[in-house]
Amino acid sequence: MTTQDAEAIRLAVRERYGEAATLAGRGEPAVDGAASFGAPLYDQNALAELPQAAVAASLGCGNPTALADLAPGMTVLDLGSGGGIDVLLSARRVAPGGKAYGLDMTPQMVELARQNQTESGVENAEFLLGNIESIPLPDASVDVIISNCVVNLSTDKPRVLDEAFRVLRTGGRLAISDIVLMRQLPPLLAGLVGLWTGCVAGALVKDELERQLTAAGFVSVSVEPVRTLDRAELAELAKDLDPAVVAGLNPEATLDALDGVITSSFIRARKPG
Numbered sequence: 001m002t003t004q005d006a007e008a009i010r011l012a013v014r015e016r017y018g019e020a021a022t023l024a025g026r027g028e029p030a031v032d033g034a035a036s037f038g039a040p041l042y043d044q045n046a047l048a049e050l051p052q053a054a055v056a057a058s059l060g061c062g063n064p065t066a067l068a069d070l071a072p073g074m075t076v077l078d079l080g081s082g083g084g085i086d087v088l089l090s091a092r093r094v095a096p097g098g099k100a101y102g103l104d105m106t107p108q109m110v111e112l113a114r115q116n117q118t119e120s121g122v123e124n125a126e127f128l129l130g131n132i133e134s135i136p137l138p139d140a141s142v143d144v145i146i147s148n149c150v151v152n153l154s155t156d157k158p159r160v161l162d163e164a165f166r167v168l169r170t171g172g173r174l175a176i177s178d179i180v181l182m183r184q185l186p187p188l189l190a191g192l193v194g195l196w197t198g199c200v201a202g203a204l205v206k207d208e209l210e211r212q213l214t215a216a217g218f219v220s221v222s223v224e225p226v227r228t229l230d231r232a233e234l235a236e237l238a239k240d241l242d243p244a245v246v247a248g249l250n251p252e253a254t255l256d257a258l259d260g261v262i263t264s265s266f267i268r269a270r271k272p273g
């Protein structure tokens with residue numbers, strides 16, 4: 001991918017999630033595309049304690065807090081924290097003595113997350129504006145990195161994984177939910193920016209993700225599909241897509257090509273030592 005293509009994708013991602021933040025801030029659902037698997041996976045009692053706008057802005061494809069194994073005193077970092085749902089839930093679990101950071105490149109999302117934090121009364125959380133390819137935290141300062149449907153959106157995934165490795169303490173863990181593909185997308189689909197911003201076209205194939213995690217230095221790497229979209233679910237999701245995104249595609253052939261390919265997966269890895 002050229003630098004120009006990567007920049008165009010980054011801008012499209014920021015625009016899409018900026019709009020989603022604005023909708024959620026008004027209390028309207030911001031859910032669309034593959035980034036909508038997550039909401040039913042949360043403990044509804046825990047969600048009831050969060051502001052409505054944090055729940056409405058939930059655009060994840062899993063629930064990384066369920067696999068993060070958090071304990072009081074830990075420092076947690078959420079890559080691409082959106083409206084803040086996973087940061088606010090994690091902050092409660094690392095109190096007392098711990099802290100949860102959220103990092104997001106979309107100013108409207110960071111603003112929304114900060115409003116949600118104020119409303120929720122959670123004090124041990126902090127939302128940072130910045131890129132997950134260049135994490136604004138010191139080396140070896142984080143115990144657990146979580147993330148929910150974000151790494152797939154990056155145009156430089158090896159750099160994201162290198163940065164995650166850098167900020168983790170020795171023995172620190174990566175516990176993330178993301179879209180992972182079971183096989184390569186047909187080239188026509190892989191080139192659609194609308195499918196990239198919707199968390200599909202930028203997702204890695206499972207083997208390649210495992211390879212990149214290992215290349216970054218992680219051990220105990222595991223990628224576990226927890227949900228696979230079948231043809232009927234894909235057809236349902238396609239109804240929400242902007243017609244311009246899928247113009248020119250043969251709907252039946254596209255559904256055939258994608259059947260069983262798109263998964264929401266749990267990704268675990270550890271910094272050795």
Ligand SMILES: C[S@@+](CC[C@H](N)C(=O)[O-])C[C@H]1O[C@@H](n2cnc3c(N)ncnc32)[C@H](O)[C@@H]1O
Pocket residue numbers: 013014017018035038057058059060061079080081082083084085086103104105106109130131132133147148149150153154155199
């Ligand atoms: C699908 S939403 C998920 C938000 C949140 N994790 C959740 O579960 O609701 C993707 C989020 O990642 C952010 N994002 C995408 N690429 C990013 C990058 N390279 N650096 C920082 N944030 C990024 C977007 O701004 C957006 O808020």
